[in-house]
Every structure is written in C-alpha cells, then in structure tokens.
Amino acid sequence: MSSELDPGLARKVLDAQPFSRLLGARITAFGEGAATLELDVREEHRQQNGYVHGGVLSYAADNALTFAAGAALGPAVLTAGFSIQYVRPAVGVVLRARACVVHAGRRQAVVRCDVLTVDAEGVETLCAVAQGTVLNSG
Template sequence: MAPPFGLTQAQETLAAQPFSILLGARITVFGDGDAVVELDARDDLRQQNGFLHGGVLAYAADNALTFAAGSVLGPAVLTGGFSLQYLRPATGPTLIARASVLHSGRRQAACRCELYVADGAGAETLCAVAQGTVLTAQP
C-alpha cells in the first residue's frame, strides 16, 4: 500500500515546479480537501501602480485550487479551468491563497479559492476569489 500523499509530499511537488521556485511560493496547508499557498509580495512581482500583479494572483489561485483537489483525487491532477474575480488591489507583504474542494467525484473536483493579502501584523484583506475544476491526469 502506498503511503498517503501529505504536506511533505505536496511541498516536494511545489519545490519541483521551476515557476513556483521563481515566485518563492510555499504550501503551508494540505489535506482533507484544503490547501493554502503563500508567497511574499516582492517588488519584482508588482505592477506599475505598486499592486501585486494580477498574474501572480492567478498563479496562486491555480496552484491552490489544484493542490486542494489533489488532496482528495491524488497527486496526478491538472487544472481543467478556473475563473478569477479581482475584488481590490493586492497590497501588503504576503499573499495567501486558501482553497477548498466543494465537490469531488472519482476524476474531477470543483474547488473555490479566496485570496488574501496579510499585513505585517497578520490582518488579512480579501482581494480576489476563484473557482475552478481540477481533473485527474490521464497517461
């Protein structure tokens, strides 16, 4: 019997993604249909007005949704698609993407993600929401 896919394995998977390394992403929660991806909002990830670039938020939502689904479907999953609604500019030193599975079957999961920025004191502000589907990868 294979060992369960837990937080350590999820962290190893994230560490094997060159783009995730480039962004400095980390996974801090993984399991039971939930995942949290965090990253520091560096200056080189901001757009011209000083806000965290929308593409960075999209990356965080995509990975958090996929990891949440992977916690119930297994590690071989791919994003089927997702939508993202920006609610307010992302300012603050830390981006936090919290995703959870809303419904899953054998080969697909529907997930939701809320994206927050946290200030230095830990107060969080909701800046975007995402919803998507994740599918098991087929060889």
C-alpha cells in the first residue's frame, strides 16, 4: 500500500477543512494505509455530562478513516459510510482516532478505527470503535 499523499500534504488537506480547524484537529501520523488524527479536548467539545460529545467522536473516526484510506488509495477519496460503537464515555485531555486499512482494492477500502482518549499522564483509553468504506472518487 504505497501512499500518493505525503504527510505534509495530508496536513494541508486537513487544514483546508473549516470544520477540522474549528475543532482544532491535527494529523499526527500518516502513511502505509494508516492515519492518526488528534484534537485537544476543549470545553465546547463536551456534552451536558462532561464527556466528549458523540458527534466529536464520530467526526474524528470519519476523518481518520478517510485519511487512512487516502494513504492507500490516493488523495481523491470520500467516505461511503461508516458505523461507530461507543464503548465507554470519553474523558481525557486529548482525543485520538487511529485508523488503518483492513482491505484495499482499486476503487475502495475498508478501514477500521479505534477512538481513544488520552489522560494527562498519557494513558490511552478506548472509547469507540468504527469501521467504514471509503471510495476512490477520482
């Protein structure tokens, strides 16, 4: 799975997404059919009980899935669909979505993503698992 995108270009693509800038997302790993997206948890990312909102978790999973697929299929990709299972409330200082391609063909990839929170000591806790299909739109 060779990448047609370099990490610098991946960061530029993310920075070109207004919603990603609003959330403060960043790409921290990219290539070989994998990507990691992170954001620092802010008060406005939380729901009424203090947990990171499920919509923020879904955003992170969706974007990480798509970037991982882009590392395998090339830059012209779109999410066809994904599902997410929340396994525990998300609490921590960083939200990390780590995605990897499970299978890639010429036109589509199946990708899995673990969404984790990271506490102040750097300990990761799994809070959601997602899987999706990403299509080459080029």
